[in-house]
Amino acid sequence: MIKSTLVQRIAENYPHLYQSAVNNIVSAILDEIVEGLARGGRVELRGFGVFSVSHRQARTGRNPRTGEYLKIEQKRFPVFKASRAVHERLNRGEDSILINSPSEVT
Template sequence: MSARSRVPVSMIKSELVQRIAEHNPHLYQRDVENIVNAILDEIVAALARGDRVELRGFGAFSVKHRPARAGRNPRTGAHVPVDQKSVPFFKTGKEMRERLNRGNGTSEAGA
């Protein structure tokens, strides 16, 4: 079975912490967990301030603002107001896209 034909599996934060700890045996797992939490907390705090977070080669996190609008209840068809909201947005970096598309037989010339 090739790697491309396997069923997608998600990784949760505790599994990420465990993998990083395995690759860095000189660090305690609790320290790795604190580092991962600190990074994620800083990204969230920056987005909450309205900042953009760019991790070169990986991607950029930003916030998109969606205006208030009139929605529709799919069950009853009644119109309902939908408040404005801010949603997180992630755009992959060029290096990540190239690594993900390397060797899959597609041409990147038209991308």
């Protein structure tokens, strides 16, 4: 699912909200997650999962085309670990994955 589809489905489930308002809300949530990770923190969304930052140490790599050795800098990358509730919902069966109304979201 892409962001525009998510915004559209939320707007359909909550007709009292304008699609532009839903878009702003989704964008604000995603921006806050990114900002939290950029500060080196951890973002936990209860019942959904945890976003955190992991590190790859600096190392020496090799260009496979030329055989030349290169220094690869240390890098940070995002990691997501789904909650137990998400794992259980995914393993219940295919019919339970479809969300038709806000009341079905647990």
